[in-house]
Amino acid sequence: MTGHQPAHHPPQRVGVVAESTPSETRVAATPSTVRLLLDLGYEVVVESGAGGASGFDDQAYTEAGARIGEAWAADVVLKVNAPSAEEIASLPAASTLVALIAPAQRPEMLAALAARDVTVLALDAVPRISRAQSMDVLSSMANIAGYRAVIEAAHVFGRFFTGQVTAAGKVPPAKVLVAGAGVAGLAAIGAASSLGAVVRATDPRPEVADQVRSLGGEYLPVDTVREKSEEGGESTDGYARATSADYDRAAAELYHAQARDVDIIITTALIPGRPAPRLVTAADVAAMGSGSVIVDMAAAQGGNVEGTIAGRTVVTDNGVTIIGYTDLASRLPAQASQLFGTNLVNLLRLITPGKDGRTVIDFDDVVQRTVTVVRAGTVTWPPPPVTVSAAPASTQAQTQTPSAVSTAAAVDAKPPRLTPARRFGLIGLGMLATFLLVAFAPAQLAENFTVFALAVVIGYYVIGKVHHSLHTPLMSVTNAISGIVVIGALVQIGRESTLVTVLSFVAILLTSVNIFGGFAVTRRMLSMFSRGEPR
Numbered sequence: 197m198t199g200h201q202p203a204h205h206p207p208q209r210v211g212v213v214a215e216s217t218p219s220e221t222r223v224a225a226t227p228s229t230v231r232l233l234l235d236l237g238y239e240v241v242v243e244s245g246a247g248g249a250s251g252f253d254d255q256a257y258t259e260a261g262a263r264i265g266e267a268w269a270a271d272v273v274l275k276v277n278a279p280s281a282e283e284i285a286s287l288p289a290a291s292t293l294v295a296l297i298a299p300a301q302r303p304e305m306l307a308a309l310a311a312r313d314v315t316v317l318a319l320d321a322v323p324r325i326s327r328a329q330s331m332d333v334l335s336s337m338a339n340i341a342g343y344r345a346v347i348e349a350a351h352v353f354g355r356f357f358t359g360q361v362t363a364a365g366k367v368p369p370a371k372v373l374v375a376g377a378g379v380a381g382l383a384a385i386g387a388a389s390s391l392g393a394v395v396r397a398t399d400p401r402p403e404v405a406d407q408v409r410s411l412g413g414e415y416l417p418v419d420t421v422r423e424k425s426e427e428g429g430e431s432t433d434g435y436a437r438a439t440s441a442d443y444d445r446a447a448a449e450l451y452h453a454q455a456r457d458v459d460i461i462i463t464t465a466l467i468p469g470r471p472a473p474r475l476v477t478a479a480d481v482a483a484m485g486s487g488s489v490i491v492d493m494a495a496a497q498g499g500n501v502e503g504t505i506a507g508r509t510v511v512t513d514n515g516v517t518i519i520g521y522t523d524l525a526s527r528l529p530a531q532a533s534q535l536f537g538t539n540l541v542n543l544l545r546l547i548t549p550g551k552d553g554r555t556v557i558d559f560d561d562v563v564q565r566t567v568t569v570v571r572a573g574t575v576t577w578p579p580p581p582v583t584v585s586a587a588p589a590s591t592q593a594q595t596q597t598p599s600a601v602s603t604a605a606a607v608d609a610k611p612p613r614l615t616p617a618r619r620f621g622l623i624g625l626g627m628l629a630t631f632l633l634v635a636f637a638p639a640q641l642a643e644n645f646t647v648f649a650l651a652v653v654i655g656y657y658v659i660g661k662v663h664h665s666l667h668t669p670l671m672s673v674t675n676a677i678s679g680i681v682v683i684g685a686l687v688q689i690g691r692e693s694t695l696v697t698v699l700s701f702v703a704i705l706l707t708s709v710n711i712f713g714g715f716a717v718t719r720r721m722l723s724m725f726s727r728g729e730p731r
Contacts, residue, residue: 207553210238210544211270212262214246217277219507221249221529222536224274224295227260229537234261236544237553243267250529272555274540278305289313290572292555294540296320296333299569299577300469306575313573315557317543323566323582330542331563335379336535341524342383342464345491346372348524349460350391352489352509352517358392369394373454374413375475375500376464377404380493384462385413396458398450400439416454418447438467447475455480461490463500472497486515495520543567647687652680682707 210233212225223246225233230240240262244254254264267273268286275295279287284305287293290313297318299306309316319333329335349372350357359369370393374381377399388395389412397408398416405415439447455461455476461484465473472494481490481503492504503510504520511517525532547555547564559565562582569577633645681703689700 205552205554207237207239208271208555209269210240210272210274211267212240212242212246212257212274213267213283214243215249215276216280216283219523219526220277221523221526222276222533223247223250223252223529224276224533224540225537226250226252226530226533227256227262228534229541230257230260230262232541233544236541236548236551238272238544238548239263239553241265241267241270247533250533252530252533272544276536278302281308284308284312287312287314291315292317294319294543297569306570306577309570310573310575314570315568315572316570317547317567318569318577319540319543319567321567321569321577321579322543323563325562325582328563331539331546331567333536333539336539337525337532338378338380338464339383340528340532340535341493342380342462343387344524344527345380345462345493345519346384346387346391348519348521348527349462349489349491352519353460354487355459356392357388370460371458372396372460372462373398373451373458374462374464375399375451377401377408377415378464380464381462382407382411384464386411388460388462389413393460396454398447400443416450418443418450438470438473444473448477451476452480452483456483459485459488461488461501462493463491464493465500466494466497472500474500474502476501478502481512481516481518482514484514484516488516489519490516491519491521493524496522647684650683650687682711 210225212223212230215222225240225242226247230242233240240257242254242257242262242264243266244264246267247253247257258264268283269288270291271288272292272294273287275293278295278297279293287309292315293309294317297305297316298320299318306316319331322328322331322333324332353370355370356367357370357372360367370388372384372388372393372395374384374388374395374397377385377397381397381399382404385395385397385408395411395413396416397413398418399408400418402417405417408415461476463475465475467473476490481501484490490501490504492499492501494500495504495506499506499520501518503512504518506520507522509517509519509521521527544555546561547557549556557564557568557571559568559571565576566579566582568579569575633641637645685700685703685707688696689704690697
């Protein structure tokens with residue numbers, strides 16, 4: 197019996213190449229991510245020395261299952277930075293390149309790549325949607341860069357970050373201003389706050405205020421006469437957009453006032469496809485004290501600070517150091533390479549649906565369509581616009597019908613607060629109802645109601661006095677209920693009825709096990725995070 201047998205396609209080779217950009221220490225795949233690529237069915241070839249600057253030697257890649265060889269001849273080439281002209285010429289026809297491309301700023305590179313009849317996936321074009329978060333290289337690198345910016349500032353800053361009181365005198369804490377509360381800004385806020393500094397942050401989006409406070413920072417709003425929805429912030433694609441002139445004027449006043457007070461400024465403002473907005477002027481820098489530090493994380497796009505030089509450190513006449521490093525993420529090469537490689541694996545997992553080592557790009561998938569900037573020699577950038585769910589509410593409201601807006605307003609409207617007169621009136625009604633219940637109900641019901649009321653009050657206060665660190669969110673409720681039950685059972689256990697006594701004893705036993713067992717488990721969980729030696 198004969199039949200048609202499906203053609204067997206060998207797995208594609210994935211090549212991990214060495215970076216040619218000066219001072220670049222990252223690599224597109226680590227030994228641990230190589231194993232994940234092998235699990236997807238690919239063969240992995242690593243260029244000799246590709247991971248040396250990140251601390252991964254050729255032997256580590258070989259032990260992970262990769263082969264050391266000519267990576268540029270692979271079917272899928274993995275790279276961190278955009279290729280040079282010589283590297284583009286090394287790409288074989290019909291291959292796929294995955295790297296940071298910056299397609300909006302480099303149309304000539306897209307044309308050169310298309311001439312090679314290749315497919316290009318731009319890691320910096322991943323849409324800001326929930327499903328694509330695991331592939332968002334920009335967020336991963338911004339997180340590392342924000343942390344490293346604080347480390348660089350602390351290295352140059354000549355004093356403690358945290359305040360101290362010593363026998364030699366009092367040391368005030370450093371004051372840090374973070375401009376922008378995106379991924380990089382939040383990482384900087386958390387790092388500076390952990391070092392003990394007084395951290396302040398500003399951002400056009402007022403909704404990030406809670407995030408700033410959760411990391412120990414103080415949110416500084418920019419007050420303008422226009423509506424907040426007009427002040428800029430986040431666009432419908434999830435990236436930052438330009439702010440209004442009115443907002444810029446108010447923000448300039450805020451920056452100048454803060455520059456006279458803070459010791460360190462970290463700027464993170466970027467708008468995709470446009471030069472970095474100017475936030476800190478030369479007058480602001482001149483207003484800072486000698487020894488102050490500015491870290492301009494937007495130096496590669498022109499800088500947020502007047503006087504920034506990309507890739508260099510500048511010391512002004514009044515002793516302010518302006519750091520314009522463009523390789524902050526590369527200064528933590530092992531960590532950056534691991535996160536970068538993980539993001540890249542997640543992208544390859546998406547375009548390898550069969551886990552058979554064969555890439556299949558589906559343009560019906562919004563993520564794959566957006567990151568594909570060149571497909572089989574055809575430039576496909578820019579992609580159709582992607583609207584994310586995180587768009588400002590005001591933008592959504594403008595597209596709704598009046599009836600929908602009114603309905604949404606009715607649903608979202610907060611209930612009116614009780615006035616003092618109404619509150620006292622309700623208390624009075626409750627007291628009257630309690631009096632009538634006790635006065636006219638049977639004696640046993642009145643007694644049981646009294647016991648229940650006392651048990652509620654006593655149980656609430658008994659559990660409420662326990663320190664909050666011993667409560668999980670669920671235990672805080674169950675222990676309060678158990679406290680009410682055990683108090684009521686203790687009161688009832690002395691009754692003449694044998695059934696009441698037995699039920700009271702069972703209630704005391706079970707609720708006691710719940711309370712003390714819950715506290716014991718929680719203490720054990722807390723001990724896992726203690727600094728002491730484990731028992």
